[in-house]
Amino acid sequence: MSEILEELERVGRIVGDARTNTREFRIILDDTSYLAVDDLVVVISDIPGLTEPLATYGVVTESESTYEGVTYETDVRRIADSGVLPAELIRTATVAITRMIPEIWTAPLAGQIVRRATGVQRDLALYVDDMGRKMPVGLAPDGSPIFLDLDFFDGTKGGHMSISGVSGVATKTTYAFFFIRMLTGARHIRENSDKYDAVGDSLHNTRVLVFNVKGQDLLWLDTENADFTDVDEAGWTALGITPTPFQLVTSGASLSDLMPGIPTVSFWSPPQEGTPEDIVLPQADRTGVSPFYWTPREFIDSGLLSYVFTDASDSRNQLQFLLERIQSQLQRWAVDLADGTGAVVLRHPNEHEFFEGKRVAVAPRSGEITINSLESLKNGIRYFIDPDEIEAHPDWVGSIERGTILAFIRRLEAASRVNRLGKLVRVGSKMSVDRDLATVTVVDIHSLHELAQRFVVGALLKETFEEKEETGSRTPLSVVVLDEMNKYAPIQGESPIKDMLIDIAQRGRSLGVLLIGAQQSASRVAPDVLENASIRVTGRLDSAESERSQYGWMLPSTRARAKLLKPGTMVLGQPAVPLPVVLKFPRTPWATRGEERLISSTEELFSGLDSSLSEDI
Amino acid sequence: MLSDLSDLSLSISSWDPAYGSAVDFREFHESDQQSIDDSVEVNSRNWEPIHGNMIDAPPAVLFVDGIQRIEARLEIYPPEFEVPQSALWAATGAGAVRWNRKERKSEFLNLTHRRVVVLPKGIEISHIERLKRADVDFEICHAGGTEFSDLQNEVHVQMAELESKIVRATADFATNIVIADGRIRSKHPPGALGYVKSHERRYLSGRPAETVPNLEIEQRTPIFLIGGQYPRYSWYIRVGYVPGGNRWQGIARLEVSAELELEHTMGLADISAVVIPIAAPPLYMDPRAPQNLVPIAALERELRRGLGDPELLNRKLKAVLHEA
Numbered sequence: 029m030s031e032i033l034e035e036l037e038r039v040g041r042i043v044g045d046a047r048t049n050t051r052e053f054r055i056i057l058d059d060t061s062y063l064a065v066d067d068l069v070v071v072i073s074d075i076p077g078l079t080e081p082l083a084t085y086g087v088v089t090e091s092e093s094t095y096e097g098v099t100y101e102t103d104v105r106r107i108a109d110s111g112v113l114p115a116e117l118i119r120t121a122t123v124a125i126t127r128m129i130p131e132i133w134t135a136p137l138a139g140q141i142v143r144r145a146t147g148v149q150r151d152l153a154l155y156v157d158d159m160g161r162k163m164p165v166g167l168a169p170d171g172s173p174i175f176l177d178l179d180f181f182d183g184t185k186g187g188h189m190s191i192s193g194v195s196g197v198a199t200k201t202t203y204a205f206f207f208i209r210m211l212t213g214a215r216h217i218r219e220n221s222d223k224y225d226a227v228g229d230s231l232h233n234t235r236v237l238v239f240n241v242k243g244q245d246l247l248w249l250d251t252e253n254a255d256f257t258d259v260d261e262a263g264w265t266a267l268g269i270t271p272t273p274f275q276l277v278t279s280g281a282s283l284s285d286l287m288p289g290i291p292t293v294s295f296w297s298p299p300q301e302g303t304p305e306d307i308v309l310p311q312a313d314r315t316g317v318s319p320f321y322w323t324p325r326e327f328i329d330s331g332l333l334s335y336v337f338t339d340a341s342d343s344r345n346q347l348q349f350l351l352e353r354i355q356s357q358l359q360r361w362a363v364d365l366a367d368g369t370g371a372v373v374l375r376h377p378n379e380h381e382f383f384e385g386k387r388v389a390v391a392p393r394s395g396e397i398t399i400n401s402l403e404s405l406k407n408g409i410r411y412f413i414d415p416d417e418i419e420a421h422p423d424w425v426g427s428i429e430r431g432t433i434l435a436f437i438r439r440l441e442a443a444s445r446v447n448r449l450g451k452l453v454r455v456g457s458k459m460s461v462d463r464d465l466a467t468v469t470v471v472d473i474h475s476l477h478e479l480a481q482r483f484v485v486g487a488l489l490k491e492t493f494e495e496k497e498e499t500g501s502r503t504p505l506s507v508v509v510l511d512e513m514n515k516y517a518p519i520q521g522e523s524p525i526k527d528m529l530i531d532i533a534q535r536g537r538s539l540g541v542l543l544i545g546a547q548q549s550a551s552r553v554a555p556d557v558l559e560n561a562s563i564r565v566t567g568r569l570d571s572a573e574s575e576r577s578q579y580g581w582m583l584p585s586t587r588a589r590a591k592l593l594k595p596g597t598m599v600l601g602q603p604a605v606p607l608p609v610v611l612k613f614p615r616t617p618w619a620t621r622g623e624e625r626l627i628s629s630t631e632e633l634f635s636g637l638d639s640s641l642s643e644d645i
Numbered sequence: 646m647l648s649d650l651s652d653l654s655l656s657i658s659s660w661d662p663a664y665g666s667a668v669d670f671r672e673f674h675e676s677d678q679q680s681i682d683d684s685v686e687v688n689s690r691n692w693e694p695i696h697g698n699m700i701d702a703p704p705a706v707l708f709v710d711g712i713q714r715i716e717a718r719l720e721i722y723p724p725e726f727e728v729p730q731s732a733l734w735a736a737t738g739a740g741a742v743r744w745n746r747k748e749r750k751s752e753f754l755n756l757t758h759r760r761v762v763v764l765p766k767g768i769e770i771s772h773i774e775r776l777k778r779a780d781v782d783f784e785i786c787h788a789g790g791t792e793f794s795d796l797q798n799e800v801h802v803q804m805a806e807l808e809s810k811i812v813r814a815t816a817d818f819a820t821n822i823v824i825a826d827g828r829i830r831s832k833h834p835p836g837a838l839g840y841v842k843s844h845e846r847r848y849l850s851g852r853p854a855e856t857v858p859n860l861e862i863e864q865r866t867p868i869f870l871i872g873g874q875y876p877r878y879s880w881y882i883r884v885g886y887v888p889g890g891n892r893w894q895g896i897a898r899l900e901v902s903a904e905l906e907l908e909h910t911m912g913l914a915d916i917s918a919v920v921i922p923i924a925a926p927p928l929y930m931d932p933r934a935p936q937n938l939v940p941i942a943a944l945e946r947e948l949r950r951g952l953g954d955p956e957l958l959n960r961k962l963k964a965v966l967h968e969a
Binding site: 097099100102103106107108109110111112113114115 | 742744745746748749750751752753923924927929930939940943944946947
């Protein structure tokens with residue numbers, strides 16, 4: 029081993045004035061060398077009694093400099109101004125130990141030569157040799173890849189990822205997509221050692237569900253990034269991926285033109301009110317976005333009523349009890365209308381007719397309320413639980429007090445307004461989000477009311493999770509990227525979405541449903557969700573936030589540094605490596621904001637201008 | 646169990662070696678019959694402070710100093726002796742600091758350390774054979790007499806020799822002003838300045854003596870000649886002020902071999918009056934401020950550091966002498 033190390037750059041020696049221990053040591057640097065924070069080093073010590081040399085690996089956590097021979101602070105003037113005081117300028121570095129080979133936990137010896145760990149030694153320092161399946165997830169300062177043990181993301185040994193950081197500068201969502209691109213980008217199998225391995229054969233079936241909550245930022249994944257540079261390209265090449273935007277796939281379009289090996293994306297947005305259902309966005313320049321909504325039939329069958337009542341204050345017992353009762357009655361009573369648009373009527377189960385085991389679709393009778401929207405569903409339910417002039421139907425309300433019933437109706441009424449959930453439930457040909465269409469499914473909910481956002485997230489999470497529960501197979505993987513995790517799984521309060529997220533966090537690992545949760549403050553996310561995330565990533569943290577126990581996996585020096593991280597720099601914590609690693613990731617080849625889009629022709633450049641002119645005229 | 650009587654023939658005295666450090670050394674006792682000529686540059690009746698200048702100053706100043714430390718007192722008491730004889734185990738060090746005023750940078754040069762065992766006159770080397778087991782390099786020398794002060798004096802001679810050697814090795818008088826700490830000695834090359842901090846001895850009287858306390862920074866007294874076995878030119882300068890102290894505080898005296906031409910000496914004196922105060926420390930920095938110059942203090946600190954831990958050496962010696 030010593031012979032191999034001879035080739036590595038010598039940077040200094042372990043200092044002799046302080047004790048080394050098994051956690052850290054300090055280095056006095058040679059006059060011609062430097063070490064920066066995050067650099068990796070290796071030291072060989074001949075420990076008395078050990079038959080083989082002990083290799084100690086570490087990461088630089090601090091870099092220091094001082095004059096030796098200085099007694100008073102003003103001495104620096106006599107050293108640097110007049111030069112009358114002889115002193116030696118020294119530079120030192122503090123190193124946190126990451127690994128010992130062999131695993132004999134003994135302090136490295138004072139005075140030993142410290143070398144920069146590069147190549148194979150660098151991989152040893154970061155436990156890359158121990159990783160079951162390594163996947164590049166970022167770049168070290170020297171431009172070489174930093175690896176993640178995929179076994180700890182895809183559920184083999186651990187699952188889920190949690191990304192924290194200040195909004196705007198922490199680049200949480202961008203990193204999540206970078207990670208997804210890495211995850212879905214390589215198609216090498218486990219045994220092929222000279223290529224990076226990703227999710228093996230199940231890769232092309234991996235499905236990612238993402239919610240776009242801010243502007244239209246995620247709706248440009250298929251568009252080239254105008255700011256993408258050669259430096260970024262080199263970064264991607266080092267990571268083993270050809271940088272390309274995702275390929276757009278639209279509902280019903282031919283798949284034959286798609287390039288192999290490049291992940292695909294589909295965009296979904298709720299229909300605009302008062303427009304034909306296929307026009308989903310006010311912007312004319314974003315085409316290829318498919319509308320989505322639920323028909324009353326789907327709404328009832330999937331039990332989505334729970335996700336209308338997602339406010340933490342809705343979890344009071346009586347209301348919840350009534351809700352569950354109504355939900356089961358809806359499923360028993362609802363009969364399809366014969367027009368096939370997904371509209372239903374509520375009719376007593378005794379009157380249902382069956383043909384070959386299926387309910388026979390009917391025509392509405394006079395007096396029956398046709399349920400073709402959330403508004404009419406509310407009216408339908410009200411007919412049974414709070415009718416005018418007659419008694420409420422006992423099957424629907426049981427012995428529930430009228431106050432609770434009125435509260436229920438009030439909430440349902442508020443939710444069914446058009447600017448809330450109204451436009452998400454309507455009749456028409458089946459227009460639900462098709463998560464099998466593309467690798468990445470982006471569901472745009474940014475224009476929706478918060479209540480509606482929660483409804484969509486809850487409904488799609490439920491759909492995803494139940495689908496995997498039914499198949500019982502871990503592969504293909506189903507990844508869900510959820511920003512603002514603190515909103516969906518807050519540390520306090522109860523809601524059906526929170527319950528489901530905790531369920532996914534706990535059981536999703538074995539079912540192949542993996543969460544990539546992002547939040548500004550991990551301290552505001554339910555611990556059950558957070559603690560189940562094997563992979564932790566942070567961008568820049570708020571000063572107060574960085575001191576919280578949720579970031580205990582970081583070193584004190586890393587925490588201090590997390591307050592200063594620049595966009596594109598993240599701290600990665602993974603079970604396979606016992607220390608946090610700071611990494612950079614290259615700019616994405618796709619636009620992460622509308623402003624980053626590469627405008628290819630002058631025509632497009634002025635298209636926005638034309639429309640504004642015409643408005644003026 | 647005592648294995649062998651000869652084991653007792655060499656031992657460490659329990660006497661604290663630090664005791665002897667403040668002793669005055671005979672070699673440097675000046676005879677009282679020194680003749681002073683205070684009119685070599687200016688007639689003593691006309692003495693006035695003279696303004697120094699650096700017009701002809703070379704770019705660098707070289708400070709040379711030596712240190713000594715007595716590590717242990719050994720007792721040699723073989724059966725044939727009537728009374729035990731003392732020997733000293735001592736360490737000396739010497740080195741230089743070159744202060745380049747132009748580049749504003751100081752560096753240590755020729756840091757040298759030696760360990761010596763000083764034997765009384767007439768004692769054979771074979772008596773201290775056991776010391777060689779201590780795995781520490783040392784040289785052996787003999788004192789001029791058998792008294793304890795003879796031994797101490799020899800340690801000082803050893804140090805002075807080492808220091809003179811450093812001056813000869815490093816001093817380039819064309820590019821350096823060379824300043825040795827303490828009095829100038831015959832072994833110093835002519836041209837080296839001796840820097841004397843304390844004023845135990847009175848050289849001047851009358852008007853010349855009144856001129857000294859009136860010196861301001863960058864001024865010097867006229868040159869006077871100290872006669873005797875080794876004649877020297879000398880002058881006073883002010884290196885700093887001591888608030889609340891008397892006017893003699895903050896004064897240093899310089900001397901140089903009288904082999905030098907008077908005119909050349911005047912040039913050196915002018916330079917010294919301006920350059921040396923720059924190297925004087927502020928009062929808080931050093932109890933001996935302002936006279937104890939910063940580079941010399943740093944050099945002494947560095948030399949002392951190089952001598953190693955005295956406790957550790959003492960332990961080593963005890964281990965080889967007292968443990969069978």
